Amino acid sequence: xxxxxxxxxxxxxxxxxxxxxxxxxxxxxxxxxxxxxxxxxxxxxxxxxxxxxxxxxxxxxxxxxxxxxxxxxxxxxxxxxxxxxxxxxxxxxxxxxxxxxxxxxxxxxxxxxxxxxxxxxxxxxxxxxxxxxxxxxxxxxxxxxxxxxxxxxxxx
Numbered sequence: 001x002x003x004x005x006x007x008x009x010x011x012x013x014x015x016x017x018x019x020x021x022x023x024x025x026x027x028x029x030x031x032x033x034x035x036x037x038x039x040x041x042x043x044x045x046x047x048x049x050x051x052x053x054x055x056x057x058x059x060x061x062x063x064x065x066x067x068x069x070x071x072x073x074x075x076x077x078x079x080x081x082x083x084x085x086x087x088x089x090x091x092x093x094x095x096x097x098x099x100x101x102x103x104x105x106x107x108x109x110x111x112x113x114x115x116x117x118x119x120x121x122x123x124x125x126x127x128x129x130x131x132x133x134x135x136x137x138x139x140x141x142x143x144x145x146x147x148x149x150x151x152x153x154x155x156x
Contacts, residue, residue: 001047001096002046002100004047005050005051006036007051008023008031008050008052009031009052010025011025012025012055013055016053017057017058017137018033018060018070018137020032021034030052034060034069037050041067042063045065046100047094047096048066049071049092050068050071052070054070054072054073056129056130056133057069057137058130058137059130059143059145060141060143061102064101064153065100066094066096071090072088072090072110073089074110074118088109089109090110090126091108091110092105092107092108102151104151105152106151107126107130107149108149109121109125109127127145131147142155
């Protein structure tokens, strides 16, 4: 299995949408995370995990491989804002077949407290956010995320 974790893309709540275009943050070119992630899969990656925007972003199933464009912040001990979606995060659980294709996944929602300490979320706000972002940013992706956070690939 080849798992790639990358830091890329614009940052903050205004950067929650994933678009197939170059992103900038304070004038710095942060790359095209969609083109980059798909190129990683084309080169042999089985699972691509993005971070950098400090907020959760959409999921995409590309060539049978799962791409998570941002998992948000997992911890930010007294150093990162936890306001709004900056405090929403997740633990992503996946089960892949022997070829690295997604069989099933699960979003475990996490919320950072005001000190940046992660705790299991008491609601499904992160799951609903991931469902909404995935539907809007990758409407053709063959993934279903149910209200409990189960991620299931759909037949094409």
